[in-house]
Amino acid sequence: MSFLHLKSVKNLQNLARQSVDLTQDGVFNGERIETMRQSAIGFDLLYAAERVTPAVIEALFELSDEAMAMQKMADMQAGVEMNRIEGFDSEQRAVLHTAMRDQFTHRQKAKNAMAASDMAQAELQKLERFLEVLDRENRFTDLIQIGIGGSDLGPRALYLALLPFARPHHRVHFISNVDPDDANNVLNRVDLKKTLVVVVSKSGTTLETLTNEEFVRARLQKLGLDPKEHFIAVTGEKSPMDNPAKYKASFYIWDFVGGRYSSTSMAGAVAIGFAYGFSALMEILRGAHAMDAHAMTKRNLPLLSALLGIWNRNFLQLPTAAVVPYSQALIRFPAHLQQLDMESNGKSVDITGHFVDFSTGPVVWGEIGTNAQHSFYQLIHQGTQAIPVEFIGFRKSQHPFDLDVKGSSSQEKLLANLFAQSIALAKGQKSANPNRFFPGNRPNRILLADRLDPYTLGALLAFYEHKVALQGFIWNINSFDQEGVQLGKVLASQILDLFAAQRSSKSGPSFEVGEAYLRILNAKK
Amino acid sequence: MSFLHLKSVKNLQNLARQSVDLTQDGVFNGERIETMRQSAIGFDLLYAAERVTPAVIEALFELSDEAMAMQKMADMQAGVEMNRIEGFDSEQRAVLHTAMRDQFTHRQKAKNAMAASDMAQAELQKLERFLEVLDRENRFTDLIQIGIGGSDLGPRALYLALLPFARPHHRVHFISNVDPDDANNVLNRVDLKKTLVVVVSKSGTTLETLTNEEFVRARLQKLGLDPKEHFIAVTGEKSPMDNPAKYKASFYIWDFVGGRYSSTSMAGAVAIGFAYGFSALMEILRGAHAMDAHAMTKRNLPLLSALLGIWNRNFLQLPTAAVVPYSQALIRFPAHLQQLDMESNGKSVDITGHFVDFSTGPVVWGEIGTNAQHSFYQLIHQGTQAIPVEFIGFRKSQHPFDLDVKGSSSQEKLLANLFAQSIALAKGQKSANPNRFFPGNRPNRILLADRLDPYTLGALLAFYEHKVALQGFIWNINSFDQEGVQLGKVLASQILDLFAAQRSSKSGPSFEVGEAYLRILNAKK
Numbered sequence A, B: 001m002s003f004l005h006l007k008s009v010k011n012l013q014n015l016a017r018q019s020v021d022l023t024q025d026g027v028f029n030g031e032r033i034e035t036m037r038q039s040a041i042g043f044d045l046l047y048a049a050e051r052v053t054p055a056v057i058e059a060l061f062e063l064s065d066e067a068m069a070m071q072k073m074a075d076m077q078a079g080v081e082m083n084r085i086e087g088f089d090s091e092q093r094a095v096l097h098t099a100m101r102d103q104f105t106h107r108q109k110a111k112n113a114m115a116a117s118d119m120a121q122a123e124l125q126k127l128e129r130f131l132e133v134l135d136r137e138n139r140f141t142d143l144i145q146i147g148i149g150g151s152d153l154g155p156r157a158l159y160l161a162l163l164p165f166a167r168p169h170h171r172v173h174f175i176s177n178v179d180p181d182d183a184n185n186v187l188n189r190v191d192l193k194k195t196l197v198v199v200v201s202k203s204g205t206t207l208e209t210l211t212n213e214e215f216v217r218a219r220l221q222k223l224g225l226d227p228k229e230h231f232i233a234v235t236g237e238k239s240p241m242d243n244p245a246k247y248k249a250s251f252y253i254w255d256f257v258g259g260r261y262s263s264t265s266m267a268g269a270v271a272i273g274f275a276y277g278f279s280a281l282m283e284i285l286r287g288a289h290a291m292d293a294h295a296m297t298k299r300n301l302p303l304l305s306a307l308l309g310i311w312n313r314n315f316l317q318l319p320t321a322a323v324v325p326y327s328q329a330l331i332r333f334p335a336h337l338q339q340l341d342m343e344s345n346g347k348s349v350d351i352t353g354h355f356v357d358f359s360t361g362p363v364v365w366g367e368i369g370t371n372a373q374h375s376f377y378q379l380i381h382q383g384t385q386a387i388p389v390e391f392i393g394f395r396k397s398q399h400p401f402d403l404d405v406k407g408s409s410s411q412e413k414l415l416a417n418l419f420a421q422s423i424a425l426a427k428g429q430k431s432a433n434p435n436r437f438f439p440g441n442r443p444n445r446i447l448l449a450d451r452l453d454p455y456t457l458g459a460l461l462a463f464y465e466h467k468v469a470l471q472g473f474i475w476n477i478n479s480f481d482q483e484g485v486q487l488g489k490v491l492a493s494q495i496l497d498l499f500a501a502q503r504s505s506k507s508g509p510s511f512e513v514g515e516a517y518l519r520i521l522n523a524k525k
Helices: A007-017 A030-035 A054-066 A069-078 A097-101 A111-137 A153-161 A180-188 A207-222 A266-276 A278-294 A301-315 A333-345 A377-382 A410-427 A454-475 A483-504 A512-522 B007-017 B030-035 B054-066 B069-078 B097-101 B111-137 B153-161 B180-188 B207-222 B266-276 B278-294 B301-315 B333-345 B377-382 B410-427 B454-475 B483-503 B512-522
Strands: A037-040 A043-046 A142-146 A171-175 A195-201 A231-235 A249-252 A320-325 A363-365 A389-394 A444-449 B037-040 B043-046 B142-146 B171-175 B195-201 B231-235 B249-252 B320-325 B363-365 B389-394 B444-449
Touching (some): A007 A301, A037 A301, A043 A301, A043 B512, A054 A069, A054 A301, A054 A454, A069 A301, A097 A111, A097 A278, A097 A454, A111 A278, A142 A207, A142 A266, A153 A454, A171 A180, A171 A266, A180 B410, A195 A207, A231 A266, A266 A278, A278 A454, A301 A320, A301 A444, A301 A454, A320 A333, A333 A363, A333 B377, A363 B363, A377 B483, A389 A410, A410 A444, A410 B180, A410 B207, A410 B483, A410 B512, A483 B377, A483 B410, A512 B030, A512 B043, B043 B301, B054 B069, B054 B301, B069 B454, B097 B111, B097 B278, B097 B454, B111 B249, B111 B266, B111 B278, B142 B207, B142 B266, B153 B171, B153 B266, B153 B333, B153 B454, B171 B180, B171 B207, B195 B266, B249 B266, B278 B301, B278 B454, B301 B320, B301 B444, B301 B454, B320 B333, B333 B363, B377 B410, B389 B410, B410 B444, B444 B454, B483 B512
Parallel strands (some): A195 A231, A320 A389, A389 A444, B195 B231, B320 B389
Antiparallel strands (some): A043 A444, B037 B043
């Protein structure tokens, strides 16, 4: 049944017409903050500053029941073919990123899931041995990961999130953009003799990645180095990249793990294992697995976050959602979440192939705090549109060293700002000066944990994977394909044909608008 | 007169009701691409893929005339007090970032502007001498800039945009976040003996910046180094930081240059001059100045871009605006633009102190291409909301080295993708498979230049400064204050008092909601 026809949706629409006003005296108070809180595996989700009442929360959980979100989550983790559009040609795949970390207790019993988990285990064991040899030989101080999209954003976000845990002489760099300046910049700052190069492409055909691979191979050859001694493939079995003649080692990824969900597969594991060691990698997986198991329990945290997002999107009609981690470590986590969420839920067709008549995924954007306070907070406090914000915070910093300045530590200042912003957005402020008036009633929530260590990072990663999947389940869309990126690829290839024709002075294929752009390109002043 | 009562606004509202459909056969064609193009000082603005007609463009320029946007731009550059709210307490300042680079031909004649330009010149001369001494002494290989907001985002975006032009052994690092992990990470990777530290705060009182300054001073002292030999102040004259006893050198900035407009003041100039040399810095200023002069001409490029933004925001009712540079060098330029735009135009009060009854600044967000194609393009092609996109592209890469792979260079692949996306968004694609249907008619434009060198970067920076200011002039809001960041500061300070009370076991001030958050913080499991 379509979203808009669900009984709970009608109920929620009614509730939205009389939604709570957080700026009213006494509404946003201490008791509300302490009761509108849900906790699990080291995380608190604080949602007092959302524009909800207990009745809204009940109706949201009813929505989740009506949409059978938890059943679909169980199906997903069991290996049911969730990546499909019924009645139309589609990917028709299982969605088993959870199997990548199903290596601990409470393993899935379903056949597909077990098989995937076994395959992941075999790759992990290969990686453990490979890293042992690297440690013994001690030849490589740097690793370049070449990949784009999910082979870049998630792994990069994870790598940058753990710098204080780094082992000396194990730096990681990333090349993703087809812009030659990306590869050139990275190549200018590493010693290729001591550098491993990990190429990540499931299909073995990603244009940007193959181009950058050739770019780096050419540089190695120019230096008289043997690429085979440096290159590692992370790819699908039997892909064009699955070629022992060209790579020192190969690790496999599978079509049941989508790119944006692949950080805990070998797409992220090789670089993370190199930088932080195999045991830190396993801690990330352990944390992710704990969240996977939690996401199958009743009224779990990712589900609550998903429902609050749906409340803001479909009932308060807010078109964007900001995510602001108060943590330097999460500097690129918003960029990862942007892909995870927008590529998954930026859809207009439901899984039965019908165009939806409601809003799906919002624009997800953000930067870290406190920096963001000095950037876009002016608009979120006083602009003409309300922006829901999800804050992320940690009680402790990663580095042990901190300093008291003016009576407080930096970590206290960081947390004071986080809570202050939540309060300011919710309560607002009256003023006789209209330019100093804050309307308030601007929804936000806080995800709070103790310290961003590998385990917590893994859990956080999985929290958002499940939040996004659960929203898709409730909207009844396919959060696991990305047909919307195909048209651009086809047209880019046609324009490359025009470039080729131009070089050979032959007439190229007929492509009127492409030719017009090329004429402008060639018209230098 | 209020925006909604302007004659051209009524006209534009009518035009929007019958706006062009770019997916109709023959509408988005080669002729349209070649005629909907405006060029100046090395830039082409290509707007065929916007949902406009020549009549819309005429009406938009009428809007600009009615709102006296060009008069206000001339006033701004002449030093009129543009930063004000009439009838209410406000900053009441001139807005003279243009004076920072008014060091070449066609200098402003107005008294305020000339005075500001002379003051900027004096600082530039001081900086030139200072850099000469540094070069002679050759003691410093690294520079850490401590600053936040405009003292971080713009300078950092500029620094990262010119890496291929870097002088050997002149690296720049940034510390901005009050999160102690930011300072610790940076301090772990530099040799402080050879590091200059530039502290940037106009008021000399920015909490994050002063805290991080103490953080770095403590580390220097621990190493037995004399902070006075390493620290440079960039601050207002007579601010608490204007103290020769504590700093090796001081450079001044003024309250007529707002933080987000301050990249070409000493807030950016010291770090850029160190990294790329004084002459590269002057090229940035020369480019910015060329754009400043251009922005005072009729129907200039920043004005056209501003008007297209207003068309999308106020007439097509699109709440966000993406900016996607197809250039690795501009990796943090979207973050700078996000501050520049959202802090300037995220306002609800016009300059007469009346609440506006129309939409002001959109949510500005973006990442670089082609990376973004593998991230959020799914949503911009097939999501349930249209996202206007401003692409930025360059004919040539920065590095001279490129490589042909599969018959095309990386730069050709980059440009082919840029044009392909513009076409795909505009034209869309029909399909019998609903999941492969692209609705098209999604507005976008391309800002194209030759190569991102220092001159072009300066012009690009100024392009956006003027685009944002011109939008503010048309909306009749004050784009130069940021009262919306104050409330959070006040509340953060109150929460810090609670932390202090907690340490001393005394009872703190009464702040019920703050106390509730602290109880949750202290409740560890």
